[in-house]
Amino acid sequence: MNVRRPPDERTAAEVMSTDLLTVTADESVLMAWELMCRARVHHLPVLDGTGHCLGVLDSASLTAAWEPSGPLRARRSVAALLPRRGPACVRPDATLARTAAAMLAAERDHVIVTGERGDLIGLITARDLIAALAGVAGRDRSRTSSMPSMFRIEPVLPEHAPDGDAVPGSAVSPD
Structure with a gap:
């Protein structure tokens, strides 16, 4: 057990x-689902074109919204x-009590950590807070053994709908 400073x-930031x-x-x-499964993560920050964090997609929300109605x-x-x-945010120097309060106020199990310009610099989950409260190191944050940070999966979806019609947006027309 790796004991840290009191919570x-x-x-x-710690x-x-x-x-x-x-x-x-x-x-x-x-x-998003494929990335979460392959990387074994439960939270994906969602960025706009400029790198600003729009929110965090969590596995519970993704699962609840999943519709097995087809590729579209x-x-x-x-x-x-x-x-x-918008996402619940704290600064790197926020205390863990302030971080927990931000999670509770937002009714979420995560909070993003932002820099001076509001840029995403980290993520804290309820699991991270529990580990800190217990005075132990959190899980190993390195994914180098299972997945590099620059990883991309391209899903393979059918180019034809079940009824034989082409899926809109696909380059292939029905035979």
Whole structure:
């Protein structure tokens, strides 16, 4: 057991994950699901074209919104699943008590850590806070053994709908 400083002396910067797997707002729901499964993560920060964090897609929300109605629904963007309110944020120097309060106020199990310009620099989950409260090191944040940070999966979806019609957006027309 790796004991750390008492929780009331620790800051967000000390417990945040910084090796983050992210997606852009226009990525598909299927892509997000594949990334979460392959990387074994439960939270994906969603970024806009400038790198600003629009929110965090969590596995519970993704699972609840999943519709097995075919490839068209799986291709919708992750932006459609983000909460209307922006993400809960704290600064790196926020105490763990302040971080926990931000999570509670937002009714979420995560909070993003932002820099001076509001840029995403880390993520803290409820699991990270529990580990800090217990006075132990959190899980190993390095994904080098299972997945590099610059990883991309391209889902393979059928080019024809079950009824034989071409899927809109595909380059192949029905035979």
